[in-house]
Amino acid sequence: MYKINIFDNINIKIDWYMVYWGIKHKVLSLDVAKDYACKRIEIEESISDEELELSWKSEDFIEVLDTIERIPDFQCNNEEKLNRAKFMVRIAIIIYLRKTELDIVTLLEKIDMIYADFDYPTDMEKFISYMPIDDKDLQVKHAINECRSYLLEKLDLFINEQIKKLELFKD
Numbered sequence: 001m002y003k004i005n006i007f008d009n010i011n012i013k014i015d016w017y018m019v020y021w022g023i024k025h026k027v028l029s030l031d032v033a034k035d036y037a038c039k040r041i042e043i044e045e046s047i048s049d050e051e052l053e054l055s056w057k058s059e060d061f062i063e064v065l066d067t068i069e070r071i072p073d074f075q076c077n078n079e080e081k082l083n084r085a086k087f088m089v090r091i092a093i094i095i096y097l098r099k100t101e102l103d104i105v106t107l108l109e110k111i112d113m114i115y116a117d118f119d120y121p122t123d124m125e126k127f128i129s130y131m132p133i134d135d136k137d138l139q140v141k142h143a144i145n146e147c148r149s150y151l152l153e154k155l156d157l158f159i160n161e162q163i164k165k166l167e168l169f170k171d
Contacts, residue, residue: 001029004036006096010168014039017085020068020076023061027089027117033068034058048072090118091162098159104148111155127154 002022007014019036022028037055040047050071058064069076076082093114101107108129115124125131129151162168 002093003029004032006092010095012088012092016068016071016074017081018089021082021085022089024065030058030064033064095159127151
């Protein structure tokens with residue numbers, strides 16, 4: 001599970017929907033709720049009692065989700081916001097992995113797991129190791145290192161598209 005640091009330095013504004021979705025689907029650790037609540041305490045003039053509770057009490061999975069659901073203005077049945085949260089958490093993880101995982105084989109394996117964990121999003125298919133490659137010349141050669149380089153190139157293209165689209169890394 002990932003921690004709140006995956007959102008650091010990429011200008012993704014984290015919110016309770018992202019925290020909720022990530023914890024509920026066991027992609028983000030329970031500590032993210034506490035860490036985010038503490039960040040909100042530092043920044044905001046006023047926070048809810050539920051957020052204050054999360055800043056010191058976040059060991060029980062069900063209790064954390066229930067507390068987030070009670071935060072004023074949080075609607076756990078808002079599919080649009082939860083889908084956006086799912087997308088943003090996925091992008092943050094992909095960028096974090098690309099920046100931190102130096103071993104190419106391990107990186108590609110972790111990206112494959114993200115693909116499965118996030119219900120096989122079609123926008124990731126071009127850089128998943130077990131998906132068909134659309135480059136006919138590369139398919140014929142069957143060189144492992146060339147295939148890995150190809151997948152990394154497609155991964156980097158995807159990341160760059162998301163950075164532009166979401167205006168990440170800007171101050």
